[in-house]
Amino acid sequence: MSMSRESPSKPLMAPVYNDITKENLHSQHHAIKNILSRASFLAFDTEFTGLGNKQDGLHASNLDERYENMRNSVKNHALLSLGITAFEEISKEDTSSLEQRYNVHNFNFTLFCRHEYKVTPKSLEFLLANGFDFNKQIRHGISFYPGNDSSRAKPEDHSSIMRSIFAHIHTLNIPIVVHYGLMDLLYLYYSFYADLPERMSSFIADLSEMFPAGIYDTKYVADYVTRERATFLAYLFRKYEREQEEWKSQGIKRHVIIRVQDRLPPAALSDCMNSRESLNENGKRSNGSKSYCEQYAYHGVCHEKMNCGKSHDLNLILDDHEHKKRQKRRKIDKSSRNEDTRRDVKSKVSNTSGTYHTAFFDAYMTGYIFARHLVHLKEDINTQKNKLYISGKNIPLLVEKSKYGKTSSAHEEKKREKVRDEVGALHGNASDDSTIKD
Known part of the structure; x- marks a missing residue:
């Protein structure tokens, strides 16, 4: 099993x-x-x-x-x-x-x-x-x-x-x-x-x-x-x-x-x-106090590569994006002041770059x-x-x-070849059946 x-x-x-x-x-x-x-x-x-x-x-x-x-x-x-x-x-x-x-x-x-x-x-x-x-x-x-x-x-x-x-x-x-x-x-x-x-x-x-x-x-x-x-x-x-x-x-x-x-x-x-x-x-989470790389956050690429001093941790980036989204909601609707008290689901991945x-x-x-x-x-x-x-x-x-x-001509030839193979397989099965009957 x-x-x-x-x-x-x-x-x-x-x-x-x-x-x-x-x-x-x-x-x-x-x-x-x-x-x-x-x-x-x-x-x-x-x-x-x-x-x-x-x-x-x-x-x-x-x-x-x-x-x-x-x-x-x-x-x-x-x-x-x-x-x-x-x-x-x-x-x-x-x-x-x-x-x-x-x-x-x-x-x-x-x-x-x-x-x-x-x-x-x-x-x-x-x-x-x-x-x-x-x-x-x-x-x-x-x-x-x-x-x-x-x-x-x-x-x-x-x-x-x-x-x-x-x-x-x-x-x-x-x-x-x-x-x-x-x-x-x-x-x-x-x-x-x-x-x-x-x-x-x-x-x-x-x-x-x-x-x-x-x-x-x-x-x-x-x-x-x-x-x-x-x-x-x-x-x-x-x-x-x-x-x-x-x-x-x-x-x-x-x-x-x-x-x-x-x-x-x-x-x-x-x-x-x-x-x-x-x-x-x-298995440790990246340092949350470390600022993240804006270029990597939006494009998935950093031209500084290994020399970049900022974090490429996607959890850190997503935490920040979610935090900003919550802040924006609070500005629109003041009744949502308890938004931050909801339970945050902890990420299952550590450093993800x-x-x-x-x-x-x-x-x-x-x-x-x-x-x-x-x-x-x-x-x-x-x-x-x-x-x-x-x-x-x-x-x-x-x-x-x-x-x-x-x-394309190559694709059409592939289709013809497939048909030939299928016909050949059918003829092969028919020959096997006739052999069995004999």
Whole structure:
């Protein structure tokens, strides 16, 4: 029987995850597909070797030009790790219950691209600062070849297995969730599906057919629907987790309960799994008297990095934001003087900067945020389907096939190949039946 852990509980540990490398991919990929098949939705995050320079046009005002520049960036850089989190909704026997429960499986795929690629120094610094293990990536990374399928590839090759997992996801017809996810989707498509189409309209048309249940971008929802004060991933996760814990303790609003499942039965390199033991090893809260970094509080990035003398503790930032919100309410309504006497729910995480940016953990946080949206936005969440956040634009990129947009030739060939495989399987079954009758 699989043991599970509920989150939040006690000082938060980095959630249990399955560390998938070249040593255990072959033995685990069937179990991975089975878990993905049970999911209600999947959350994704990627880590890659860089974006390029500012002058590379990744923020061009013309979206077709921007896509072309992003496409070139993806083809010249490489995916380093992929995080997938599967959220399986648990049916409720008591329909009046305020709890919405999910069983959750986390997967972190360490990858090793076999094509030549560029590396951006700032990206390396960022990854190293957040604990990315390049030695492990080189020694144990799953080899893959991006772009179109190779005629020489064998089904047992690591690259073929990764493509089969991605192809399996297309068949599930469940929502796909990302956070500021256009670049993630470009990397996933190029690494495990096909060469990126030259036109953005074809890429969008392909995505709309590949993921018919829709793609949801939690950054877009946070910016334009819930109108959050800050919308970077770690901030939203910490805010919503505190909120959910408070609502659970009060028992007055629907809330999300997450049960992070134990990792799959151990295979090779099990000692690498869950290597990040705790977000704060000493378990102590940051000094509340220390002022926090305003730049980090609103953008999730600090240009001073390790030299910044101010706190990046999200609990400290959120405590201050909540305090200011209460002060504002008191100014509007003097009758709420007892506001400060209410019980503050203590946070379950200590210092929350510096250990977030791993692919599996970012995928987990993205999925948690979406689970919260499902509970509190309810039917309204459907109106946010297929809207990707685009920097510098006040409207989203719509993932829908236009009457002028055509799917790519590579995508059409994939569809024909699928039909051929299905026909071949039917003929194979018919031959087996005739053999049995004889």
